[in-house]
Amino acid sequence: MRRVAQELDTGPASLYAYVRNTAELHAAVLDELLGALEVRARGSWVDRLEQLLTDYLMVLAGHTGLARSALLLRPSGPNVLALYDRMLGLLLAGGVEAGRASWGVDLLVLTATATAAEHAAPEATDADAPVTDDEKASAVDRAVRTADPTRTPHLAHHAALLLGGTHEQRWRWTVRAQIAGIAATPLPDAPATALPDAPNSPED
Amino acid sequence: MRRVAQELDTGPASLYAYVRNTAELHAAVLDELLGALEVRARGSWVDRLEQLLTDYLMVLAGHTGLARSALLLRPSGPNVLALYDRMLGLLLAGGVEAGRASWGVDLLVLTATATAAEHAAPEATDADAPVTDDEKASAVDRAVRTADPTRTPHLAHHAALLLGGTHEQRWRWTVRAQIAGIAATPLPDAPATALPDAPNSPED
DNA sequence: ACCTGAACACCGTTCAAGT
C-alpha cells in the first residue's frame, strides 16, 4: 500500500477510497495482469490447456508478492473468471465428464498458483544476497542426498529421481499427470449437484 | 518472533541465538508438529496414502501461519523427510514406477500444503469479524452463480457442479485423482536420472 | 557463548480534519 501510494505521489491513506484492504488491491492487480494474456490456439486440447496454465504460472512467477497472496485471495474478477471458463471449456472439449472437469479446474489452478508461490524468491531484501531459487533448493538437495538409508530408505535409494529433471520438465509432467487423473477419476457417489439455493434471476 | 519471545519471557532478540530468521523458526515448529503424527495402517495403499496426506493437511490447517509459509519453506527436518519417505514407500508398494512416484510425492505434498494455506483464515485480527471460510468463498460463489452466460458460458452452465461438494469430498477426490494421474503418466523421454554430481561420502 | 534493551526500518489501517 505504501509502495503504490508513493508511486502515485500521495499517502497510503488515500488508497482506501478505492480499495478496502491489501487483498482487494492484490486481486485487482492480478485481474488486470490476467487480462493481458493472449490466447494461443495451437495443438491438442491438452497442449492448449498446458499452455494456458503455463501462461498463468508465468504471470504469477513474474510478480513475487502476488503469487503468495493469490492462494488466499480467491479472486473473482472478470478476467479470472474468463480464464476459468477457458480451462473448463478445454476439458469439456476433451471429453472429460462435466463434474470432473469442474473440480479439475480448481485443482489445476491451485497447483499452478502454488508452484508460482514456491518458485517466487523471498523478495531479495537488499543487494548482495538475492537468495536464488537454486540456493533454497540446495538445502533440500543436501538433505535428500545425504538421507539416512536406514531411517529413510526410499528417499536414499531414489535420491537421483527425486531431485532430477528441470523445472520445466517437472511442471509439464505435473500438468499432464493431473489432467489424466482428472479425466479418469469419478466424483463421489452422492453427486455434488445440490446447492443450497441458486436464484434464477439475481438482482442487478 | 515477538510472540514466541514474549511466551518465553524475553525479548525477540534473544531468539536469534537459536535461529537465523523467521523461516527457520517456522521450519523447526513444522518439523516438531509432524513428529507427532502417528501412523494409521488401515486399508489399501491408496487409503493409507490418503490418510497420511489428510493428517498432514490437518496439522497445517490447525496452524494458520505455518501453512502459509510452508509453501516457501522447503523444510528438510528429519520428520519432514520421514513423511516423504513414507509417502514414497506407499506409492512404490502400489506398484507405481519409481520415477513417477518420486515426482508424485512432490506434487501431493504441494497440493496438501496449498489446500491448507487456502483454507487457513486470515488470522482473525480482532474479535467481532472472524472472516469465516464460507464468507470468503461466498464472494466466488456469487461471481460464479451470476456469471454472464455469454462471456463465460461454461461457468454459467456448470455453476452447480463447480460449487458443489463438501470440502472433504473435494479433498478426497483431489488426492485420488492425483494418485491415478501419477501412476498413469510416464516421465519425459530423457530420463531425469542425471544429477550434477552426487558425492559418495559427504563430509559430516 | 549466550542474552539483553533499545533502536532501526519497515508494515497495514484508522481517524479527525480538510476541501
Next chain:
DNA sequence: ACCTGAACACCGTTCAAGT
C-alpha cells in the same frame, strides 16, 4: 465524495553492551 497528515499498533532484524 474524495483526499490528506499524522498517528496507532504492529512487524522482523540489528547492534552495542552486558555477563
